[in-house]
Amino acid sequence: MTSHKQLWNSGFFGLIIVCTTMFFVLSGTAQAEWEPEKPIDLVIMAGKDGGADKMARLMQRIIEENGWSPQRVIPINRPGGSGVEAMTYLARSPDPDYTLLVTLNSFYTTPLRQPKLQLDIETFTPIARMAEDNFVLWVHQNSGITSLEAFVAAAREKGEEWVMAGTGRHAEDHLLTQLLNLTFRLNMTYVPYKGGGKVARQLALGHIDSTVNNPSEQLEHYEAGLTVPVAVFSKERLATFPETPTFRERGEVLDYLMQRSVVGAPGMSAAASAFYQDLFAKVFRSAEWMAYRNSKSLHGELLQGDALMEYWIAERAAHHTMLRALGIID
Secondary structure: OHHHHHHHHHHHHHHHOOOHHHHHHHHEEEEEEEOOOOOOEEEEOOOOOHHHHHHHHHHHHHHHOOOOOOEEEEEOOHHHHHHHHHHHHHOOOOOOHHHHEEEEEHHHHHHHHHHHOOOOOOOOOOEEEEEEOOEEEEEEEHHHHOHHHHHHHHHHHHHHHHHEEEOOOOHHHHHHHHHHHHHHOOOOEEEEOHHHHHHHHHHHHHOOOEEEHHHHHHHHHHOOEEEEEEOOOOOOOOOOOOOEEOHHHHOOOOOOOOEEEEOOOOOOHHHHHHHHHHHHHHHHHHHHHHHHHHHHHOOOEEOOOOHHHHHHHHHHHHHHHHHOOOOOOO
16 A cells, blocks of 8 residues: 555655656747847848848848837948958857848858958858849940940950949959959959949949949849849849840850848857747748849748758858959969
């Protein structure tokens, strides 16, 4: 027959098991339901009015209008050093759970070019690739250029006096300028600015000869009749500019895309990462984001977590090859 002492012991240990189980369940629930308790920094790796800036501010608006975050998301432009300022800020964030980055392809090229910075993209937290963006070769309407052949002839004749502007040095725009110089035996001079929006305005004002702006950056000036798309750096024509040929159609394979991704700081907690992945997945599926993607010729599926990290590693390898081929790194 079971004694009162045995019953008490059995009940006591049963209570311990129940309480312990409830503790872990409740702890797991609390972790899964992590939410920010203060404003979130959304660092932008470029200046105002560029593609990354437009994307970041649209995402902020979508989040706020839908009430998907209990705290504000605050865009902060840090365009210095072709990504150095933004990536260093993220890497050294004192509060990793509250620091995000909207990034470009300089996410790869800057650490490769400046190893002393000790920036390793594999230490960053992969939140969401929201899209891949395209590059377009642009000239001013007054140039009279309407074809790639005419562009090459004009740029070759002008030599070093032909000015191609872009965002940053040895980043995406600069790489494409060097590829064009190498491919078509040109000698264009590259001039860097802080942000694609400023680059686009310089061309619209006629202060430079050409750019390789993304569609979202140059679209306003194109619709105003100030700038002309000459060729696109993609496998297929873009729906936004159906009459503009690809470089492939002219016999040159110059395909190049830019990531539009949200990155978390190194050391971000798993709970915070889960919250942000869910948040930006909602943004990706929103009607507003889909409309923006369509209007700006963005494409590419949503990538998150391990799949996004694998994408980063593959793209870093591709950019390493490109930088070596152009003599930018050894």
